[in-house]
Amino acid sequence: MKFEFDFRAGLLPFLKVVSHLPPSNFQFDAELISDDPFEDGEDVIGLDDLGEVDKTKGPLSIAGQMVVLYIKDHGSNALAVINGDVEAGRRVHLAYCSTLEKMERENKFDRYHLSRNPKRKYLISGSKYYWGDEIVEDEAELAICKNCLNFLDYDGYRQLNQRDRTSRTRDFDYDRFFSVYSSLFKKMPKKTEDDSAGYVEGWRQISLEKRFKANFTCQDCGFKAPPQDSAFIHVHHVNSDKTDNSDANLRVLCIDCHKLQPGHGHMWIEPKLLERFRKAKREAQGRLTREGSNTFCMDYIDPALRSPANRLFKLLRQTPEVAYEHEENGRIVFQADVAFVNLRIGICLELTDSEKRFAEKFRWTLLTHNEAMNFTASR
Ligand SMILES: [Zn+2]
Ligand SMILES: [Zn+2]
Ligand SMILES: [Zn+2]
Numbered sequence: 001m002k003f004e005f006d007f008r009a010g011l012l013p014f015l016k017v018v019s020h021l022p023p024s025n026f027q028f029d030a031e032l033i034s035d036d037p038f039e040d041g042e043d044v045i046g047l048d049d050l051g052e053v054d055k056t057k058g059p060l061s062i063a064g065q066m067v068v069l070y071i072k073d074h075g076s077n078a079l080a081v082i083n084g085d086v087e088a089g090r091r092v093h094l095a096y097c098s099t100l101e102k103m104e105r106e107n108k109f110d111r112y113h114l115s116r117n118p119k120r121k122y123l124i125s126g127s128k129y130y131w132g133d134e135i136v137e138d139e140a141e142l143a144i145c146k147n148c149l150n151f152l153d154y155d156g157y158r159q160l161n162q163r164d165r166t167s168r169t170r171d172f173d174y175d176r177f178f179s180v181y182s183s184l185f186k187k188m189p190k191k192t193e194d195d196s197a198g199y200v201e202g203w204r205q206i207s208l209e210k211r212f213k214a215n216f217t218c219q220d221c222g223f224k225a226p227p228q229d230s231a232f233i234h235v236h237h238v239n240s241d242k243t244d245n246s247d248a249n250l251r252v253l254c255i256d257c258h259k260l261q262p263g264h265g266h267m268w269i270e271p272k273l274l275e276r277f278r279k280a281k282r283e284a285q286g287r288l289t290r291e292g293s294n295t296f297c298m299d300y301i302d303p304a305l306r307s308p309a310n311r312l313f314k315l316l317r318q319t320p321e322v323a324y325e326h327e328e329n330g331r332i333v334f335q336a337d338v339a340f341v342n343l344r345i346g347i348c349l350e351l352t353d354s355e356k357r358f359a360e361k362f363r364w365t366l367l368t369h370n371e372a373m374n375f376t377a378s379r
Contacts, residue, residue: 122140
């Protein structure tokens with residue numbers, strides 16, 4: 001399920017340098033949000049309209065935390081869906097897709113439900129029989145909305161054939177999804193688990209030795225952390241069993257590559273650490289350019305912006321720079337996480353209207369994730 005990128009092949013010599021293996025573990029910072037609409041211990045809330053939901057940031061969010069949206073009422077299909085007919089069920093939405101837009105416009109549904117900790121099963125309800133008014137309510141498996149995956153182009157969804165698309169909607173790893181987009185959100189909405197939970201005693205030492213042996217180099221993308229920033233590199237448990245510290249089960253991965261692994265609690269990186277990490281990746285990209293390589297590697301870009309970056313890359317036929325800093329008279333005046341420098345177009349994880357207007361003074365167009373996904377080159 002690796003993100004596919006056309007020009008990756010050009011980087012093979014670089015990737016071969018990689019030795020094996022990864023980390024201090026990511027941090028679950030329990031920075032709770034003051035206007036959190038979820039009550040303590042509650043993972044699902046109902047809403048009558050979508051006014052409070054932030055639809056502009058890629059994944060749907062409320063009060064700075066990512067959520068998924070579903071419709072509880074399944075009408076006369078409820079019983080079939082409860083009995084396992086996933087195709088008869090309503091879809092779970094991840095983003096403000098065309099379906100959701102239409103639903104909102106037509107005000108079709110009584111109540112939306114938001115979940116911040118989704119599992120495969122959702123509580124649904126409806127009438128027991130087509131002709132009756134007896135109500136059923138139970139948990140049922142629901143599939144992910146195709147329009148959402150298509151809008152986000154999650155994991156290269158747009159290039160998949162129909163069969164693969166269908167399996168992506170059924171076989172969906174929520175935690176991985178939240179990890180991929182975590183950089184778009186400044187706060188960790190919920191402490192998923194104690195960050196030391198499940199690790200064996202002495203794990204820190206095991207992790208450090210493993211990373212040391214790997215020369216603090218990511219086994220997937222080949223990024224090497226500078227000595228003072230060993231926290232850029234993690235150690236991942238391949239089979240998700242944190243007590244299995246055998247060589248075969250441990251993989252040394254950088255923050256970006258670790259986010260793309262399936263099967264564990266979702267990962268959120270503290271913004272200051274993330275910023276240093278992005279700069280280090282920028283330097284790695286710069287080194288490659290100085291060595292005369294004109295290739296561009298998706299692995300330098302934050303996973304949250306890979307789909308929009310790839311989209312603009314194909315549209316504009318320009319190689320982007322990562323963590324670009326724009327200087328005027330020797331001073332840095334704005335930054336863009338991904339920048340098509342010759343065309344003066346940038347994509348930012350975080351972007352306010354005033355930053356946008358400011359950049360326009362230098363004839364730069366800065367885009368959010370969603371704007372980049374909708375961008376057309378009619379300039
Ligand atoms: Zn959708
Ligand atoms: Zn990596
Ligand atoms: Zn892991």
